Each structure stands twice: as structure tokens, then as C-alpha cells.
Amino acid sequence: MTGPHGRRAVRAAASRVLPRAVGVLLLLLVVLVALLLWFVVAPAAELREDPLASRILLGVWRVLYDTTAPSLGVAATAVAVALLAAAFVAAVENRAATRARTSYRVRTRPLAARVVMAETRGVYAGPVTVTVLIPAHDEAAILGDTLRSLLAQSPAPRRVVVVADNCTDDTAAVARAHGCEVFETVGNTQKKAGALNQALREVLPGLGDNDAVLVMDADTQLDPGYLEAAVRRMTDDRALMAVGGVFAGEGGHGLLGLLQRNEYTRYGREIARRRGRVFVLTGTASLFRPRALRTVAAARGRTIPGTPGDVYDTAALTEDNELTIALKSLGALMVSPAECAVVTELMPTLPALWAQRLRWQRGALENIGAYGLTAQTFRYWAQQFALGYGGVALSSYFLLVGVTLLAIDQWVWFPFWLGLGGVFAVERVVTVWSGGWRARLLAAALLPELLYDMFLNLVNVRSVVDITLGRQGSWNHVQHARHEAESAPATVPAGA
Numbered sequence: 001m002t003g004p005h006g007r008r009a010v011r012a013a014a015s016r017v018l019p020r021a022v023g024v025l026l027l028l029l030v031v032l033v034a035l036l037l038w039f040v041v042a043p044a045a046e047l048r049e050d051p052l053a054s055r056i057l058l059g060v061w062r063v064l065y066d067t068t069a070p071s072l073g074v075a076a077t078a079v080a081v082a083l084l085a086a087a088f089v090a091a092v093e094n095r096a097a098t099r100a101r102t103s104y105r106v107r108t109r110p111l112a113a114r115v116v117m118a119e120t121r122g123v124y125a126g127p128v129t130v131t132v133l134i135p136a137h138d139e140a141a142i143l144g145d146t147l148r149s150l151l152a153q154s155p156a157p158r159r160v161v162v163v164a165d166n167c168t169d170d171t172a173a174v175a176r177a178h179g180c181e182v183f184e185t186v187g188n189t190q191k192k193a194g195a196l197n198q199a200l201r202e203v204l205p206g207l208g209d210n211d212a213v214l215v216m217d218a219d220t221q222l223d224p225g226y227l228e229a230a231v232r233r234m235t236d237d238r239a240l241m242a243v244g245g246v247f248a249g250e251g252g253h254g255l256l257g258l259l260q261r262n263e264y265t266r267y268g269r270e271i272a273r274r275r276g277r278v279f280v281l282t283g284t285a286s287l288f289r290p291r292a293l294r295t296v297a298a299a300r301g302r303t304i305p306g307t308p309g310d311v312y313d314t315a316a317l318t319e320d321n322e323l324t325i326a327l328k329s330l331g332a333l334m335v336s337p338a339e340c341a342v343v344t345e346l347m348p349t350l351p352a353l354w355a356q357r358l359r360w361q362r363g364a365l366e367n368i369g370a371y372g373l374t375a376q377t378f379r380y381w382a383q384q385f386a387l388g389y390g391g392v393a394l395s396s397y398f399l400l401v402g403v404t405l406l407a408i409d410q411w412v413w414f415p416f417w418l419g420l421g422g423v424f425a426v427e428r429v430v431t432v433w434s435g436g437w438r439a440r441l442l443a444a445a446l447l448p449e450l451l452y453d454m455f456l457n458l459v460n461v462r463s464v465v466d467i468t469l470g471r472q473g474s475w476n477h478v479q480h481a482r483h484e485a486e487s488a489p490a491t492v493p494a495g496a
Contacts, residue, residue: 022369024468026381030388089382092375108303109331110295113239116333120238125209128234129158130227130287132214133203135195136162139218140170142345147178149221154228157214161203165195171218192283193312193319200293200311207290210234216285219345220247229339230287241292242327244278244336245285246271249346256353258442259452260346265435271336278334281327283320284344296326304329305370316370318363325367328376350455357456362463369467391457394450421446 104114132150136143143162150160162175165185172182183202188194196215207213212234216222222245230243246268249261271279281288293311300306304326306313316322327334347353368380428443442448 022365022384022467024464026365026384026388027464029385030392033389034392085382089379092378095375105331110299111241111292111327111333112331113333115331116239116241116291120209125238128210128212128231130155130212130214130231131159131203131207132157132161132216133196133199134160134162134175134216134218135165135192135199136167136171136175136218137165137192137195138167138169138171140167140174143171143174143218144178146216146218146221147175147180150216151178152224153222153226154224155231157227158211161199162218163195163199165192190314193310193314193316196312196319197310197314200297201309204290204294204297204311209289209291212287212289213293214285214287215283216245216342217283217344220245220284221343222285223339223341223343226285226340226342229337233335233337234287234289237333239333240335241289241332242278242281242334243287243340244281244334245340245342246336246338247282247284247342247344250343253346253348255442255448256348256350257346258438259449260353261435262432262439262442262449263452265439266431268338268341269431269434272338278324278336280321281324281334281336282342285340285342286320292327292332295330296323299326299330313370316363316367317359318367321360321364322367322370325371325377325380329371329374354455354459357459358463358466361460362467365463365467387457387460390453391460394454394457398454 102112102114104112104118106115109115134143134146134150139146147160147162150157160180161183162171162180163183163185164172164175165188167184172184175182183199185195185198188198190197200213203213212231214227214230226245233243234240247264248268249257249264251257253260271277296304297309297311300310300313301308306315306326311323312319313322313326324334347356364380365384368377368384371377373381425444425446428446428449429440432439432443
């Protein structure tokens with residue numbers, strides 16, 4: 001079958017199969033790369049003149065072990081493979097970004113910078129104003145803090161709408177007490193995405209080209225300069241379709257909270273090093289031009305997945321990640337500047353963190369499965385591959401350390417591995433330096449963060465199993481209460 005109809009049929013068939021098989025595909029790719037690396041390294045071991053030591057473990061398992069450092073060739077090969085992989089991913093991403101800026105394919109890339117600039121040349125759409133949408137489900141306990149941080153912004157938002165979704169508490173009353181509008185959803189069964197779609201159908205028709213829409217979570221507090229920086233970006237570049245926030249974690253929650261804050265600090269640092277180039281337009285707080293949201297709604301069911309007329313894909317567990325990919329697929333230019341910092345909630349318990357990350361990871365897999373492998377999604381595929389390979393590597397590390405400890409008769413200091421571990425420890429400390437002395441001490445300890453990473457790897461494995469078996473994903477809404485974070489200072493990385 002050839003021609004456009006044939007290609008569409010192939011894409012439709014892939015869109016049905018790939019979302020469920022994406023986890024298995026990535027796992028197979030990880031195993032294949034690991035085997036290829038083994039075939040590169042194995043010949044070096046066979047050239048050794050002295051035999052490997054052996055020992056019987058637990059009475060049944062004969063293991064071979066080596067207490068010498070790997071050869072220079074093996075180490076160089078590993079470094080070269082990593083650098084080449086990173087360079088390839090960066091090259092593909094840079095090509096996709098360049099094409100998004102220069103493309104003039106109006107039908108498939110209607111949000112490309114060149115298209116937008118051509119259509120708006122010589123047109124003044126007025127100053128940039130901000131309409132805020134805050135989806136909220138039973139958020140009365142924390143909504144007041146969010147609204148106070150929002151209303152203190154300069155410039156102040158023109159309009160604030162709290163989208164009260166199936167609330168059973170005083171969310172609507174708290175919003176009205178702060179002078180905000182309330183939009184109550186009707187019959188919504190599609191969580192946050194469904195609530196926002198209902199509100200946007202009411203709000204978007206009345207907005208001009210420069211009446212930007214800020215979508216932010218009810219548990220988020222904006223940095224005092226957030227709106228000023230975002231509006232300035234929108235004013236200076238009329239081709240810019242979205243401005244995302246760089247998030248940091250709230251204070252409190254003990255060791256678990258500190259582990260999450262370190263994770264977010266590293267994320268903010270990476271975004272800063274990328275000069276604001278977006279991974280995800282975070283749902284914590286992101287600003288959109290109406291043109292971008294209208295174009296996404298019009299493209300749903302045609303060039304991107306989703307229901308025609310919906311801005312947010314209600315089938316996606318991670319609607320913010322999916323919307324980011326949708327905008328990139330349509331050629332949109334977007335940025336997450338360091339000045340647009342937000343403080344967001346942390347998960348207070350391991351079960352809550354497990355539920356949150358399971359939704360995030362499964363949603364990410366479903367998103368790239370729905371869009372397939374394109375120039376715009378290539379980096380997302382690469383990130384998922386890196387997560388899978390990192391999980392295999394970390395699990396192997398713990399396994400081999402355990403085997404080595406059981407195999408050797410006395411403790412042996414390995415200079416090569418001590419040096420490598422020292423480099424790793426320095427990297428961990430440097431990347432959280434802006435988080436303060438507690439963050440640095442935790443990073444220097446290494447083991448807690450390694451165990452935290454192992455926890456996240458288990459989440460990734462569970463998400464692959466669930467998506468492959470076709471298990472239904474869930475939102476797992478966290479019921480908020482006034483907690484220790486109200487009295488603990490929020491941690492915002494310097495420069496974020």
C-alpha cells in the first residue's frame with residue numbers, strides 16, 4: 001500500500017500498537033546495547049595472561065572476579081561510546097529546533113517561527129496581558145497561599161479563574177474571598193485535562209493574540225519576578241508561543257523532601273545550561289499564547305493525537321508533557337527562562353512519591369508511543385533509553401558490589417574505582433551546590449541518593465510492566481493539608 005492513504009493507514013496502525021509496546025521496545029534496545037558493549041569489552045578480558053580468581057558463593061554459585069583496574073582501552077571505549085551517543089542526540093535535537101525556526105510548512109508546522117512572523121508582520125496586537133487558569137480539586141487548604149503569591153505579581157494578571165473541578169470542600173469560597181473568578185466544571189470525569197478543556201472553551205474565544213494564558217497548579221507559588229520575566233519574553237518575541245517555569249521543591253518533609261529537592265535542583269541547573277530550551281512545559285506554571293492553544297485544538301485528530309477541539313489530550317496521564325510534544329510537533333518556539341522560577345509541592349511519603357512518579361513515567365512512555373519516533377520526539381526517546389540503561393547499570397553495580405564483597409577474603413582498596421567514585425561524588429555535590437549545605441552533604445554521602453535512584457528505577461520497571469499488560473493508569477490525587485512546608489522556607493536554586 002503506497003501513497004498518502006497508505007502512509008496514514010500505517011501510522012494509524014502504529015499508533016494503536018506502539019503505545020503499549022513502547023516499554024518493551026526500549027527494554028529490548030537497552031539489552032541490545034548492553035550486549036554490544038559486552039562484545040566490545042569481552043575480548044580485552046580474554047587477552048589477560050593471569051587467570052581470574054574464582055570462588056563458590058552460597059555453596060552453589062561459582063563466580064570469577066578480578067581486582068585489577070580495566071585496561072585503558074576498555075575505559076576509553078566506554079567514554080567514547082557515551083560521548084558519541086550524547087553528540088548524536090544533541091545533533092538531532094539541534095536540527096529539529098533549527099527546522100522549527102525556519103520551516104514554512106503552514107499545514108504541518110503552523111506554529112513555526114517563520115510562519116508566525118510572516119503572518120504578524122506590521123500588526124500590533126496590543127500589550128501582553130495575562131489570564132490565569134488554576135485547576136483545583138479540593139485544594140482549599142493551600143489555594144490561599146497560591147493566590148496571594150499570584151496576586152502579588154507585577155504586572156498583575158488581568159484575570160484569575162479558579163477551575164473548581166468536582167470539589168467537595170471550600171475551594172470555590174477561598175477563590176472568591178481573594179477576588180478571583182470561579183469556573184465550576186460540569187460532569188467532568190477526565191481529571192485535570194478535562195477540567196482545563198472545559199474552561200478553555202469558555203475563555204479562549206474572548207482572548208486576543210496577546211492575551212496570554214497562564215496555566216498553574218493550585219499548589220504552586222510563583223517567584224516574585226515570574227510574570228514580569230514571562231511577559232517581557234512574550235513582548236520581545238512575537239514568535240514565542242510558550243514560556244515554561246523552572247520548578248523547585250517546597251521546604252520540609254525530612255530526608256525524602258531533601259532528596260526530591262536535590263533532584264529538582266539538578267533539573268533546574270540542566271535547563272539553565274541549555275539556556276532555557278524546554279524539556280517539558282511544566283504544569284506547575286506555564287504561559288501560552290492563545291494562538292498556540294487554538295492551533296493545538298484544531299490539529300487534534302489530524303496531525304497530532306487527541307480529540308478534535310480539545311487543547312489537552314484527556315487520554316494522557318501527563319497532560320503537560322503531552323502538550324509540550326504537541327506544540328513542538330506543530331513547530332512552536334518555547335523557552336523556560338531561569339527568571340521564571342516556581343516552588344511546587346513535594347510528596348510527603350514513599351507511597352505518594354511512588355504513585356506520582358509511576359504516573360509521570362507511564363505518561364511519558366504513552367506520550368512518545370502515541371507520537372512515534374520523529375525529530376521532535378527523538379530526545380524523549382533517548383531520555384527514556386538513558387533511564388532504562390541507567391537502571392540496568394545501577395542494578396548491575398549493586399549486584400557486582402555484593403558479589404565482590406562475598407568473594408574476596410579481605411577488604412581490598414581499588415584505586416581505579418575509588419578515583420571514579422570520587423569524580424562521581426564531586427559531580428553530585430557540584431550539581432546541587434545552589435541548594436545549600438544540607439543538599440551538598442546529602443549528595444556527598446552518595447548512598448542515600450543511589451538508593452533513591454534505585455527506587456525511581458523500580459518505578460520505571462513497574463511502568464513498563466503496567467503499560468505492556470494494558471493496566472489502567474490512575475491519577476492518584478494527593479489530598480493536601482496545611483503542613484510543615486508552610487513554616488519551612490521554600491528552596492529555590494540560585495539562578496533558577
